[in-house]
Amino acid sequence: MAKRRKEGTEEEEQFDFQIPKFDEEAFIKRERRNIKTLFIAFLFGLLISVICFGFWALMGDNFLRWELVLLVGVVNAIWIKYLFLKLNIDLTDFGRKGWLTAFASYFFTWLLVLIVLVNPPFYDGEAPHAEVVALPGMQEPGGTILIAAYIVDNVGINKAGINFTITDPNGTTLTPEFTFENNIFRYTYENPSNLLGTSNYTFIISDVSNRKTIITGSFTYATDVLEIISSRFTGIMSGDAITIKADDRISKYNFRVYYKIDNGSDINVDQKETGDREKYETSAEFKGWIANSTVTVQVYAEARHYFLNITEKFSNTVSDKKE
Secondary structure, three states: OHHHHHHHHHHHHHOOOOOOOHHHHHHHHHHHHHHHHHHHHHHHHHHHHHHHHHHHOOOOOOOOOOHHHHHHHHHHHHHHHHHHHOOOOOOOHHHHHHHHHHHHHHHHHHHHHHHHHHHHOOOOOOEEEEEEEEEEOOEEEOOEEEEEEEEEEOOOHHHHEEEEEEEOOOOEEOOOEEEEEEEEEEEEEEOOOOOOOEEEEEEEEEOOOOOOEEEEEEEEHHHHHOEEOOOOOOOOOOOOOOEEEHHHHHHHOEEEEEEEOOOOOEEEEEOOOOOOOOOEEEEEOOOOOOOOOOOEEEEEEEEOOOOOOOOOOOOEEOOOOOO
């Protein structure tokens, strides 16, 4: 009998369990409150991001402006609670999860909108970037100078935004015509008067927001840029050293020195000593040298340059002729 009473008691306990009554009205009220707080936090983040953008723009190139703007954004988060209270929002059971959601909504809205505002097309904070090279940096009379530049800007730039001038050794300033396509500037200086000395060039590059970049440089014409300095030019025998001097101002980067015999194929010349960019040495052992004959030797130095992420090679040569 005792066993039966025990089983009956367990069955009675199971039947006593009741599902709590769902309070639909309280649930709807709570969810409306949560949506309202989320929307207010979003709008407040939007407002503070606009204010911070103005603050950021006014500080210009201040090296601490990002840190100060971040401080403003974080400190202003304390106003969220004040706004909720001012708008008579019931925060009785808001809880830690509710506050975390509200502050996260504010912060990420503020951050994302601010990032959009401080970048084009809303704001241009960067001047154009330009990389300029003169090839070669030093040239013989009769040769040309190729001035090339890679110019980019985060908003945009066109040919009208480039002011390019050259001042020759006599002090005369020229404003030559140039080409600018696909961010590449090109101009070839021909030096028709064969002026010797240093010429200076200036780039003033303006983007559509009138931010400017100024770049200056120079190139030189001289008579001894590239020459054969061997002890003799007649009676050369196989194995005789032929030394070539190349001024290292031809290019600040490495350049290729070579020669042609009677306008034949290129014959490259190695540096006489590793690291010495001014002395090169070869011998009369290559195909093209003919015993007991007079040949014309044309010596060249090729200055070349590649811009970052541009596969096109930009190059120009210096030449010197000996017979």
